[in-house]
Amino acid sequence: MKQITFEDIYTLGKVVVENDQYRHFHYPEMLTRYDSNFIEFTNLPYLPEFKEAENYLREYHLKKGQKHVKFYFPANKKPTTELITYLTNIGYEMGFVELYAIQPKYFPTLRNNPDIDIQVVIDKNLETLLNLEYQHDLKLFGSEYAVQKTELIKRKFEDKDILQLLAFYKGDPAGYVDIIISNETAEIDGLTVDENFRNKGIGSKLQEFVMETFPEKLVILIADGEDTAREMYKKQNYQYHGFKYEAQKIYQD
CATH class of the missing domain: 3.40.630.30 (Gcn5-related N-acetyltransferase (GNAT))
Known part of the structure; x- marks a missing residue:
């Protein structure tokens, strides 16, 4: 069986910014589709790094008239306790997805x-x-x-x-x-x-x-x-x- 990773999953949206910390996906044809307008971290961020990305995405979305921010964290890594506490305290909904495959x-x-x-x-x-x-x-x-x-x-x-x-x-x-x-x-x-x-x-x-x-x-x-x-x-x-x-x-x- 081919070694499957989350990179094999299709993402509807274009990468508009990419750096050492994250990739920013944007889909102007449907701004209300949260799974097409988000930041995906390539490295697990510490709280100051997350806040910087959060401020950037919030400002970017405000200019487009978007009322949400969404973040994905690196595959198979759980966010730090500090980060989870911060996200929970300011009203984020948190969860996780799982990848499955079958022949x-x-x-x-x-x-x-x-x-x-x-x-x-x-x-x-x-x-x-x-x-x-x-x-x-x-x-x-x-x-x-x-x-x-x-x-x-x-x-x-x-x-x-x-x-x-x-x-x-x-x-x-x-x-x-x-x-x-x-x-x-x-x-x-x-x-x-x-x-x-x-x-x-x-x-x-x-x-x-x-x-x-x-x-x-x-x-x-x-x-x-x-x-x-x-x-x-x-x-x-x-x-x-x-x-x-x-x-x-x-x-x-």
Whole structure:
């Protein structure tokens, strides 16, 4: 198996500043997408170094009308106690993500379920995907984000390295996922099942479709380190490849 690291994960955004301490990613097409507008530390910062980067990013985002700051810390390194205390005291949300990978041949065999239909997104069902994602994003993130996300989905649709999938349950649109394709990997990104259709095996069927479509590639994904989905991935024979801490703060003005 290829040695997978977080460098193999696709990042939507361009590096606008890079130095010995960090890389600054920015995506002007969608300023409200926090995972595209952030600083990623290449070395674990001490508190004074973090504060300097924090001030820089806050000022940069203010000029762009952005109300958040977000930071990723180096893979497999936990921030210092001093830094965690500082972040917690001034209102940051902290968490961590985990990296998983699987060779498709090791994915469990699923029973046939005629109620679930997985489709590749093409011209005739693109509008269905747009409507499903819009309603999901509107509920969770608000109208501004949902509208901007619609344009992002259209850009992804035109990208030959991204495969979009739709899941239907008894004919109703029920879930979706993006597959980011590289020479050696197929990355599962943004796998979502509508809350009205959960616990029916739809997420597993979406994954199975990926395994069958890319049997020679290594399938990779990022999981929230505090989410129950990671337990599902372990049961499905995904292998753990590391963690990465993150911190985010949203300002009200």
